[in-house]
Amino acid sequence: MERISTVRQIAQTKGAEAVLLTFLPDVRWVCGFTGSNGLLIVLPDGAHFITDGRYTTQAQSEVEHATIHIASGSLFEYAAENGLLAGRTSVLYQADKLTVSEFDLLQRRFSAVTWIGADDLLVHVVASKSPEEIERMRRAQHLTERVFEEILDVIRPGLTEKEIAAEIVYRHLKGGAERMSFEPIVASGPNGALPHGRPSSRKIQPGDMIVLDFGCHLEGYASDMTRTVAVGEPGEEARAVYEVVLQAQQAALESARAGMPSADLDRTARRVIEDAGYGSYFTHGLGHGLGLQVHEWPRVSHTADYVLPLYAAVTIEPGVYLPGKFGVRIEDVVVLHEEHAVNLTSARKDLIVL
C-alpha cells in the first residue's frame, strides 16, 4: 500500500480528517523530500507539501503524492493564509515533534480546528522496512564494513583516538556516504569502559582494547556497527570478556525474530553475560531500531513492553564495561523475519589482535 494511504488510515482510526506531519524523517518517508525544511498535510483526497525557496527545484524532483507549495516565511503561516486546512475540523498532529510555540501559532491561525495530538505517530509503520529500504541499508552497512577493514591497517600505537576517528569519517565520505550517522566512537583502554565516550587525545598503547562504533547515511539510510579490537596481546581477562560478549551476541542473533517480545530478545543476550558473572557491567539495552534515522523505534530492551515488528531493522549490541580497565561491545544490524533474523553485517567477529 502507498505510504500516504497508511497515513490516511491512521487518521481514520484516530477520528481525524487530516494529518499534519512536522517531523522531517516522517515527511521524507511519506513523500520523499530530503531537505531540511518542510511539512506535509495529508487530506482524505490529496496532500500539500510546503517548503521554502531554497528547495523549489529539489521538491519538484523528489516529492510524490502531494501538491508542492513554496513559502517565503513561516510554513505554518503559509498553510493558514492559503487555506490548506479549510473546512477541516479535526486534525491529527505530532505532539512530540512540535514546539509549544508552533502549536500556539497553529491554534491561533486555525481556530476552527480541533487538534488531536499523538506521540510516536508513525513509528510502527516506519519500523517495517520494504525490500528496497533493506537493500539500501545493506549498502550502507557494507560501506561501513569496508571502512572497518581499511581502518585495521591504520590503527597502531601512538595514534590518538581522534586521529582514528578522523580516518573513519574521511573514508566514509570518500566512499560516498552523505554524512556520518553519529560521531564515531573510538574508545581505547580504560576509555572503552564509557559506553558513549567521545574520541579523545589519548594515544593508543600496546595491549589496548579499542571499541570502534560508527556508521553513516547512504541513500538516506543509516548503518551502525561496533567491533572491539586489540592492539597487541590484551591479556586473559580481555580475551575472556570478549568471548562472553561474542557468545551473548550469538545467542541473540540466533533467537531474534519478528513477533518476539523486545524484552525477551534483550534477556537472551543478558543471560549469557549474567551467567558469566558480568551482568552488572552490561549497562545499556541490547539494541535499537534504525532506518532513515540511526535511532528509531523499537528499542530492544529488557524494559520495553512491546513485541518486535516484522521487517524491523534493529541493532544487536551487547557490551561489557569494566571501569578503569576496558570495554567490549560487538554490534550487528539485523532485519527481523517471521522465523529468523537476516544479518546485514558480515565483518569478522573473532578477536582481532593487531
Place this chain on the structure above:
Amino acid sequence: MERISTVRQIAQTKGAEAVLLTFLPDVRWVCGFTGSNGLLIVLPDGAHFITDGRYTTQAQSEVEHATIHIASGSLFEYAAENGLLAGRTSVLYQADKLTVSEFDLLQRRFSAVTWIGADDLLVHVVASKSPEEIERMRRAQHLTERVFEEILDVIRPGLTEKEIAAEIVYRHLKGGAERMSFEPIVASGPNGALPHGRPSSRKIQPGDMIVLDFGCHLEGYASDMTRTVAVGEPGEEARAVYEVVLQAQQAALESARAGMPSADLDRTARRVIEDAGYGSYFTHGLGHGLGLQVHEWPRVSHTADYVLPLYAAVTIEPGVYLPGKFGVRIEDVVVLHEEHAVNLTSARKDLIVL
C-alpha cells in the same frame, strides 16, 4: 556578572520565581555542561542540573553553579518526583524549545505551577560574547583558515565535490575540531548558483568557480568561512562578479559596528551589488550570529527590525548566484565593537586562480 544571575534577572522581569532551561546550548552557556541530555532549573537561591547516568563523571567535572542530579528515566519525571520545583508557583520555560508532549507532562506533574512561556529567552544575552569566547572563536576560525590553505593544494580538475568535502572534514578533525559546524558546501560551476547545495559527484572542470563554505566546532565554538576560487581562468563575467561581491563585503566590513540596525548593515552590502546590476541575484540575508551554535540570533538581514548588539559575533557573507553559470560568496566572521568590527578571519580574498 555570572551568567546564572543574568538568568535570575530575566526571570524577575518576567514575574517568574524559577526558570526551566531545556535548550542544550543555553544549558551549556549557563552551567557548562557539554553532553547531549540535560536540563537546568534556576531558582532564586540555587539551581538544579539533571542528566542521565552516562554523564555522571562528565557532569561532575563540567557543571558549575548547580546541584547535580542523575535520573534513570525522564528528566522531567525526576524533577517532579524529587520536588525540585516544590513551592514554586510561577516558572518561566522555553516555549520554542519544548515539545507539546513534554509540556503536557510538565502541566500534569507540576499542577501547582503557572507556566510562563517565552520564545528566544536567552538569545540577547548569549549574543554578546565574552573575551574568552571570542578567543575560542578566533582559534576555531584559524583552524578553518588553515584547512582552506591546505585545500588549495588539493583542488584540481577531475576531483568531485564530494571528494573535496571529505578532505575538508578530514583536515578539520585531524586538526582537533570536535565536529563540523555544518556539512561543507563545495559547489562548483553551475552548482555554485544554489546557495546551499550539497556536495555532489560533479567533477571539477577547468574554468570552474568553486564556492567553498565550511566551519567546525572547536572548544565548543563555531567557525564559518566562505571563499570562492577559480580552477583555471574563469572568464570576464566571473571576475567582474567576484569583484562586486568583494567590494560589497568590504563595504559591510567597514561600516559594521554594534548599535547599528541589522537591516542597515545588510543594505550597505546589498547596495553595492544592486548598483552593479546584480541585486536580484543576491538571494539571501547578509549574515547570521554564531557562537556555541553556528546559527544564532541576530540575523543580519534587510528584513530584521532590531539593532545589532555589542560584542555579537556575526558573519558577513554577500553572494551573487547566476543560474546555470556560477556563484560567488565571500564570508568572514566579525565581532561588533562600539565603533567598528574586529574581523576574526584573515584568509586572503583576492581571486585565487588555481
